[in-house]
Amino acid sequence: MNSLIRLELTRALRNRKFLFFSVIYPSALFLLIAGSADGTSEVDGTGLTLPTFFMVSMASFGALTAVLMGNSERIAKERENGWVRQLRLTTLPGRGYVLAKTASAAVVSLPSVVVVFVVAATVKDVRLHAWQWLALTGAIWAGSLVFAALGVAIGYLATGDAVRPITMIVYFGLSMLGGLWMPTTTFPRWLRDIAEWLPTHAYAALGQSIEQSHAPHAQDLAVLAVSFVLFAGGAAWLYRKDTLKA
Amino acid sequence: MVGFDQVTKRYGDVRAVDGLTLDLHPGQTVALLGPNGAGKSTTLDLLLGLRRPDTGTVRVLGTEPREAIVAGRVGAMLQSGGLMDEVTVAELVRLACALHPRAHPAAEVLARAGLTKIADRRVDKLSGGQAQRVRFALATAGDSDLIVLDEPTTGMDVTARQAFWATMREQADQGRTVLFATHYLEEADAIADRVLVLHRGRLLADGTAAEIKARAGARRISFDLDGGPDGTVDEASLRALPHLTSLTLSDGGSAAGSRRTVRIQSADADATVHALYGLGLHPRNLEVAGLGLEQAFVALTAAEEARQP
Numbered sequence: 001m002n003s004l005i006r007l008e009l010t011r012a013l014r015n016r017k018f019l020f021f022s023v024i025y026p027s028a029l030f031l032l033i034a035g036s037a038d039g040t041s042e043v044d045g046t047g048l049t050l051p052t053f054f055m056v057s058m059a060s061f062g063a064l065t066a067v068l069m070g071n072s073e074r075i076a077k078e079r080e081n082g083w084v085r086q087l088r089l090t091t092l093p094g095r096g097y098v099l100a101k102t103a104s105a106a107v108v109s110l111p112s113v114v115v116v117f118v119v120a121a122t123v124k125d126v127r128l129h130a131w132q133w134l135a136l137t138g139a140i141w142a143g144s145l146v147f148a149a150l151g152v153a154i155g156y157l158a159t160g161d162a163v164r165p166i167t168m169i170v171y172f173g174l175s176m177l178g179g180l181w182m183p184t185t186t187f188p189r190w191l192r193d194i195a196e197w198l199p200t201h202a203y204a205a206l207g208q209s210i211e212q213s214h215a216p217h218a219q220d221l222a223v224l225a226v227s228f229v230l231f232a233g234g235a236a237w238l239y240r241k242d243t244l245k246a
Numbered sequence: 247m248v249g250f251d252q253v254t255k256r257y258g259d260v261r262a263v264d265g266l267t268l269d270l271h272p273g274q275t276v277a278l279l280g281p282n283g284a285g286k287s288t289t290l291d292l293l294l295g296l297r298r299p300d301t302g303t304v305r306v307l308g309t310e311p312r313e314a315i316v317a318g319r320v321g322a323m324l325q326s327g328g329l330m331d332e333v334t335v336a337e338l339v340r341l342a343c344a345l346h347p348r349a350h351p352a353a354e355v356l357a358r359a360g361l362t363k364i365a366d367r368r369v370d371k372l373s374g375g376q377a378q379r380v381r382f383a384l385a386t387a388g389d390s391d392l393i394v395l396d397e398p399t400t401g402m403d404v405t406a407r408q409a410f411w412a413t414m415r416e417q418a419d420q421g422r423t424v425l426f427a428t429h430y431l432e433e434a435d436a437i438a439d440r441v442l443v444l445h446r447g448r449l450l451a452d453g454t455a456a457e458i459k460a461r462a463g464a465r466r467i468s469f470d471l472d473g474g475p476d477g478t479v480d481e482a483s484l485r486a487l488p489h490l491t492s493l494t495l496s497d498g499g500s501a502a503g504s505r506r507t508v509r510i511q512s513a514d515a516d517a518t519v520h521a522l523y524g525l526g527l528h529p530r531n532l533e534v535a536g537l538g539l540e541q542a543f544v545a546l547t548a549a550e551e552a553r554q555p
Contacts, residue, residue: 003340003341003344003345004341004345007330007333007337007338007341010333010337011330011332011333014332015332078328078330080328081328081329081331082324082326082327082328083327083328083329083330084328085296085324085326085327085328086324086327086328086329086381086384088295088296088315089294089296089315089320089321089322089324089327089385090315090342090345090346090384091315091316091317091318091345091346091347092345093316244297244298245297
């Protein structure tokens with residue numbers, strides 16, 4: 001099991017395109033959005049400066065990229081080419097494959113979170129208490145499990161051909177509508193009502209509440225918890241279905 | 247070792263495996279033959295716990311198939327088994343070794359599969375035959391009691407195929423049970439102690455290659471025969487020969503006039519030839535030859551097709 005995680009990691013770190021999109025891209029996007037901001041203008045209704053607000057958005061976006069993009073496509077392709085079958089002929093327990101994928105994604109998602117923090121702190125002078133940095137890292141990292149489960153579910157749902165467009169639609173849809181690229185306060189009212197119930201919105205809101213030194217909203221926690229149960233349950237169900245038809 | 251008891255597996259209306267009962271014994275090298283769609287792959291899937299039977303039971307080494315695999319007692323190489331890409335051959339083999347409870351050293355596994363020279367090559371850059379050798383390495387990464395191979399030499403050239411079977415024979419000599427499905431009947435003939443012929447999910451024949459050939463009408467007899475005064479050959483008396491399984495008559499060539507060539511398949515060539523002389527005929531150019539397993543296989547499955555269309 002550990003050997004499979006190690007090999008999955010080696011392979012993820014070897015894939016430059018994947019590393020670029022999950023580690024460099026969110027930081028670059030952060031600089032692009034927050035670059036022209038003067039560091040004092042606040043995002044409406046949050047009490048947070050623009051760089052502080054977007055630091056969490058982009059860290060969440062980076063973690064989302066790392067856990068969602070790689071896994072869904074790999075799982076769908078490896079189901080199709082028979083690697084999943086081959087692994088079932090080894091002593092690896094059935095769950096091992098999915099767990100190794102999730103674990104290696106979690107390892108890759110950590111740098112994508114930390115790099116955004118480092119860039120925000122050094123380039124845009126974002127200052128927070130030590131506990132806030134730690135809590136943010138922990139919350140964003142743990143929250144990414146929700147989307148890791150979603151990635152696994154898509155991998156078991158989609159075929160090798162369809163997986164990329166499906167992942168892209170889900171990925172961009174969740175990022176944009178969830179307010180990771182722009183605050184949902186800029187959305188029209190009806191769209192904001194929808195966005196509030198998206199797991200990505202709750203995910204970023206969790207981080208922003210830490211920045212505001214607030215307790216997280218019960219609704220955000222509930223949305224994340226329900227999403228996790230839905231995605232993980234769906235992934236487990238699809239996994240079992242796939243195993244039976246081998 | 248391996249036991250199938252009244253195993254049936256359906257896909258929709260098709261019975262891929264239909265009441266299959268068989269036992270494999272330790273140390274045997276067993277070939278699984280059958281035309282396309284005979285249920286070979288499904289049989290192997292059931293044996294490896296990749297699919298569950300609708301009815302009946304499958305036992306492997308005294309337990310459920312899945313348990314035997316988790317205990318590392320079965321090494322398997324499937325045609326449909328894919329490989330992880332973006333990693334090197336050596337990395338993949340090391341993974342297989344790390345997963346096996348009684349693993350051989352990775353260098354040894356690589357050498358045995360003939361992969362040492364391409365150990366650093368990426369798996370997605372391999373030829374079909376090379377990928378097949380990687381699958382073989384994964385199947386033999388550790389000390390297993392049973393090795394299951396589905397069409398193992400597909401994509402290999404003749405030299406690679408010979409090297410492969412030499413390695414496989416070593417495995418069998420060490421007391422392992424080897425079960426392989428193949429399209430190359432000469433492989434089954436040369437390597438297997440026991441041959442199973444599947445047809446429409448049922449066991450059509452089970453025995454040594456020699457026994458299977460005998461069952462199919464193992465000897466081919468051919469001779470030329472001069473026609474009687476009216477230029478005809480008494481076909482009915484030829485057809486009445488003992489142990490005869492098939493008969494064809496053809497012209498013996500333009501120069502020969504009324505001479506005809508007779509080809510017979512017989513389950514007992516000695517008795518057939520004896521009776522032939524007993525008819526008072528004077529066969530010329532008599533030849534008796536053994537039937538290859540391939541012809542035996544074709545004869546057996548064709549006869550079965552004719553029996554139940």
